[in-house]
Every structure is written in C-alpha cells, then in structure tokens.
Amino acid sequence: MALTDKTIRAARPQERPYKLADGQGLYLAITPQGSRYWRLKYRFDGKEKLLALGVYPHVSLKDARERRDDARKLMAGGTDPGEHRKVQKLARVELAANSFETVAHEWIEKKLGDKAASHRDKVVRRLERDVFPYIGKRPVVTIKGPDILAIARRVEARGIVETAHRVLQHIGQVIRYAISTNRADTDPTLALRGALSPVSPKHMPAPTDSPESVGQILRAFDAFGGSAQVGAALRLLPYLFVRPGELRTMRWDQIDLEVAEWRFVTSKTKAEHLVPLSHQVVAILRDLKPLTGHLRGGWVFPGQRTPLKPMSDAALNASYRRVGIDTKSEITGHGWRSVARTFLHERLGFAPEVIEHQLAHAVPDALGKAYNRTKFVEERVRMMQAWSDYLDALKAGGNVVPLPRRA
Numbered sequence: 001m002a003l004t005d006k007t008i009r010a011a012r013p014q015e016r017p018y019k020l021a022d023g024q025g026l027y028l029a030i031t032p033q034g035s036r037y038w039r040l041k042y043r044f045d046g047k048e049k050l051l052a053l054g055v056y057p058h059v060s061l062k063d064a065r066e067r068r069d070d071a072r073k074l075m076a077g078g079t080d081p082g083e084h085r086k087v088q089k090l091a092r093v094e095l096a097a098n099s100f101e102t103v104a105h106e107w108i109e110k111k112l113g114d115k116a117a118s119h120r121d122k123v124v125r126r127l128e129r130d131v132f133p134y135i136g137k138r139p140v141v142t143i144k145g146p147d148i149l150a151i152a153r154r155v156e157a158r159g160i161v162e163t164a165h166r167v168l169q170h171i172g173q174v175i176r177y178a179i180s181t182n183r184a185d186t187d188p189t190l191a192l193r194g195a196l197s198p199v200s201p202k203h204m205p206a207p208t209d210s211p212e213s214v215g216q217i218l219r220a221f222d223a224f225g226g227s228a229q230v231g232a233a234l235r236l237l238p239y240l241f242v243r244p245g246e247l248r249t250m251r252w253d254q255i256d257l258e259v260a261e262w263r264f265v266t267s268k269t270k271a272e273h274l275v276p277l278s279h280q281v282v283a284i285l286r287d288l289k290p291l292t293g294h295l296r297g298g299w300v301f302p303g304q305r306t307p308l309k310p311m312s313d314a315a316l317n318a319s320y321r322r323v324g325i326d327t328k329s330e331i332t333g334h335g336w337r338s339v340a341r342t343f344l345h346e347r348l349g350f351a352p353e354v355i356e357h358q359l360a361h362a363v364p365d366a367l368g369k370a371y372n373r374t375k376f377v378e379e380r381v382r383m384m385q386a387w388s389d390y391l392d393a394l395k396a397g398g399n400v401v402p403l404p405r406r407a
Contacts, residue, residue, distance in 0.1 A: 003028065005061055008036070026068045028056060038064040040071055044080045051082050098183045100143060100174065101136035107177040116267040118245055118313070123170055130155050130167050140178040145188035149195055162199045168192060207331060208342040214238075215394035217331060220323040222395070229301050230319045232288045233311065237333055239281050239388050241340035241359070243267055244333035249310045250300040252293050257282055266360045273360045276381040278388035340387065348390060350383050358383065 003022040011020060013034045020028040025041045038053035053059060053067045071081035096102070104127055112120045134151050135143050148171050156164035172189035179187060207213035221234040237247050245267050254264045260277040277285070285300070292300060295307040303309040320327050331339070337359060344350045354376045 003061060008056060008061065011036075022061070022065070024068060024072065026053070026064060028064075038067070040068050040081075042071065042075065042081070044075060044082075049080070049082055051085070098139045098141065098178070099137050100140050101132050103140050103178045103181075103183060104132075104136075104170075104174045106181075107174050111173070111177065114270060116245065118267075126163065126167055127170060130163075131171060140175060140184045143175070143188065145191050148188055149192055152192070152196055156196055161197050164196050165199055168196065208338050211343070211347070211394050213330070214339060214343075214391070215397055217325060218391060218395035220325060224319060224323050226319060226322060227304075228288065228291055229311065230315060232284050233301050233316060234319055234323075236281060236284055238336050238339075238391055239278060239384075240275055241336045241387075242275060243337070244313065244316055247333075248301055248313065248316065251298050252289070252300055253298055255285065255300070257285060257289075269360065271360065274377065274380075275358070276377070276384045278385045280388040280392065343390070344383065344387060348383075348386055350379075350386075354379050354383060 003020055008020065008028060011028075011030055013030060013032050015032060017029060017031050019039075020030065022028070027039055027041070029037045029039050031037075036056040038056060038059055040051040040053055042049055042051065051071060053064050053071075056064075059067070074081045074084055108120065108124060112123060131151055135147055138147075148168065151171070152164045152168045155167050168189055172187055175184055175187045175189065178184035207217070218238060221231075221238075224231045224234055233247060237244065240247065240262075243266075246264065249267075250262070250264070255262050255277075257277075260279075260282050262275040262277055264273060264275075265271065266273045288300065292302055292307075295302055297306075297308040297310075299307065299310045301311040303311055304315070316333055317327060320331075320333070325331060341355055341359060344355045345352055357375045358380050
C-alpha cells in the first residue's frame with residue numbers, strides 16, 4: 001500500500017529500526033532515534049543494491065518518488081544509479097578543484113610567492129573585491145569573454161580605469177595558468193583587448209625642474225615634530241632615493257656604518273643591491289641606532305605597535321601630510337627617484353648608466369647581465385656623497401650652479 005504524508009507523520013520510533021514501504025523499491029527507514037531516511041532497493045546486473053534518496057521531511061514523499069523514478073529511468077537505459085551518483089559526485093569535486101578562485105589562489109602561490117608582499121596583497125585584494133564574488137565559484141573552463149568584460153566594466157564604471165585594466169590582466173593571468181595546468185582550453189581575455197577605455201598615464205608628482213621647491217621640502221622635513229624614527233626616514237629617503245618600501249624594511253644587519261654601505265635585495269627585481277652611504281646618512285643612522293638597534297625585530301624603522309614588524313607605509317605617507325606636503329601635486333616618497341635621476345644627470349653631470357645602476361634598474365651590458373651591487377662602485381660612492389652635499393646646499397637655500405653635462 002502506497003504511503004501518505006499522514007501515515008509518515010503518524011509513524012513513531014520503535015525499539016528496532018523498521019521500514020514503511022511505498023512501492024517499486026522505495027521505502028522510508030525509521031530509526032529508534034526518530035530519524036527517517038528514504039531508501040531505494042533495486043537490482044542491477046543480478047545484484048541487490050541500495051540507494052539513499054534523502055532525509056524526511058527535507059525530502060518530501062513527492063520528491064522521493066521523483067528521485068525513485070529518475071533512478072529507474074537510468075536503469076532502463078542500462079546505467080546503475082548508484083554508480084551514476086558516484087560519477088556525479090566526483091565531477092562536482094573536480095569542478096570545485098578547478099574553480100576560478102581555487103586556480104587563482106594556486107597561481108598567486110606559484111607565481112607571486114617571490115614578489116613583494118605589497119604587490120601580492122594588491123593583487124589579492126583586487127581579486128577578492130572585484131572578481132571572486134562574480135566568477136570565483138565557477139569552473140575556469142566555463143568562464144567566457146562576456147563574463148569577464150562585465151567584471152572589468154563594473155570596475156571601470158567606478159571611475160578607476162587603470163584598476164579595470166589590472167583586473168582584466170589578472171583574470172587573463174589566472175586563466176593562462178589554468179591552461180598550462182590542463183584545466184582550461186582558451187583565454188577569452190585575448191579577444192577583449194581595446195574593450196576598455198585607455199589609461200591616461202599618471203606620473204608620480206616630483207619637482208624635477210625646481211631646485212627651490214626641493215629645498216623647501218627638505219626644510220619642511222627638518223621641521224618635522226613627530227617621532228625620531230619617522231623623522232629620520234623622512235630625511236633619509238631623499239639622500240638614498242630607494243623605493244619607499246625598501247627604506248621602511250631596512251634592517252640593521254644589512255648596514256655597515258664603518259664601511260658606509262647598505263646591502264640588500266631589491267623588492268622589485270630581487271637582485272642584490274649596494275647603496276653607498278654618504279657622511280650625512282651615516283650620521284643620521286648613528287643617531288638612530290641607540291633607539292632601534294637593540295630591538296628584537298632588527299628593523300631600522302620598527303612599527304609603532306610591535307618592533308617585530310617594520311614601519312607601515314601609512315606612517316610615511318601621513319608624515320608627508322603632517323609637514324604640509326601634498327602627495328598628489330608636490331611629491332611622493334617614490335618621487336625622489338625621479339628627482340635624483342633628473343638632477344644627478346642634468347645638474348651634477350653624472351653618467352646615466354651610473355645613475356640607473358644606483359636606482360637598481362636593469363641596464364644593458366655588452367658583457368652580459370651586471371649586478372648593481374658591484375657595477376661602478378667607486379663612481380657611485382662619489383655620486384652619493386655629491387648628491388647629499390647638493391641636497392644640503394638646496395636646503396640651506398644656496399645658489400647651486402648646475403655643472404656642465406659629462407659626455
């Protein structure tokens with residue numbers, strides 16, 4: 001006799017498990033604890049088998065009968081419904097392993113593991129904010145051009161065109177990684193070139209044509225009234241013109257004050273680099289060492305909350321605003337690289353290749369790839385001292401006469 005919802009609701013647990021049959025192999029198994037499980041008993045290839053169809057009342061009587069009928073259709077077509085379910089489950093697991101988000105995290109670990117943490121964090125934030133909510137759970141192989149374009153245009157509509165291009169770039173990088181690992185066939189982003197508005201190039205502000213402005217900024221740094229550590233960082237960056245992140249992560253074990261050298265691995269190219277230290281830089285570091293040289297982290301500029309981490313990027317940027325420097329129109333920490341590159345050549349007459357090596361840029365070399373830490377060392381020592389002296393003269397408000405360019 002077929003079951004009814006009334007019969008099922010009226011059934012009570014007993015000391016032993018028992019069954020309520022519905023027909024065509026479908027029954028409801030009731031446990032002593034009161035749980036109710038739909039089961040389908042069937043025979044396939046001469047063997048008796050059992051298929052779980054769900055739990056009552058989450059799976060209603062009607063739903064259980066539909067699942068039974070679906071299973072019988074599979075058997076009529078020569079397919080074992082139990083094996084069919086296993087295959088489907090494996091397919092779901094495989095699709096989950098090949099989802100865009102899963103592949104993206106794998107790509108980040110494989111391809112960005114040796115990149116600067118700041119760069120890696122930016123990429124992760126873009127993906128988490130602008131990509132994963134829309135296609136993160138989908139298998140990479142199912143993602144098409146219109147899906148990707150919709151994501152990029154959503155970012156573009158917020159007025160951040162450069163970020164939209166970056167997002168498009170990251171999606172393409174993840175998909176190409178999926179192709180290389182046999183989890184996708186084509187890269188739809190290749191057909192989207194030119195679909196977004198072009199990016200207007202923006203250069204970091206820097207007074208590369210105004211020695212007087214440089215002098216004013218340096219005097220503002222000397223008047224900084226905050227912590228000694230941040231004040232030292234403000235004064236050192238113009239002298240050293242390294243990347244701000246490299247200054248923030250400077251360590252005492254990288255510095256030899258007796259030899260006046262700072263040796264470290266660059267954040268961008270991961271190459272060993274040498275920065276000769278001028279007399280002015282050595283004096284600032286000697287004053288700072290009693291304050292931070294004994295701390296456990298080993299950082300020259302430890303963070304305010306814990307000495308085990310370096311000073312944050314926000315601290316340096318905030319200090320610029322604190323002394324009245326507009327980082328959008330006057331100068332940023334990175335802008336000192338442009339100032340040094342321009343003034344060292346045009347006003348102090350140093351050769352471009354010497355300057356480029358000191359900037360830790362790749363420089364063509366007929367003899368092969370040269371290491372920045374050893375190339376033009378004597379000339380760079382002279383250049384770094386001349387640069388510090390030049391900045392001091394600008395800060396003092398002196399009339400610094402440009403030197404003729406060297407051949």
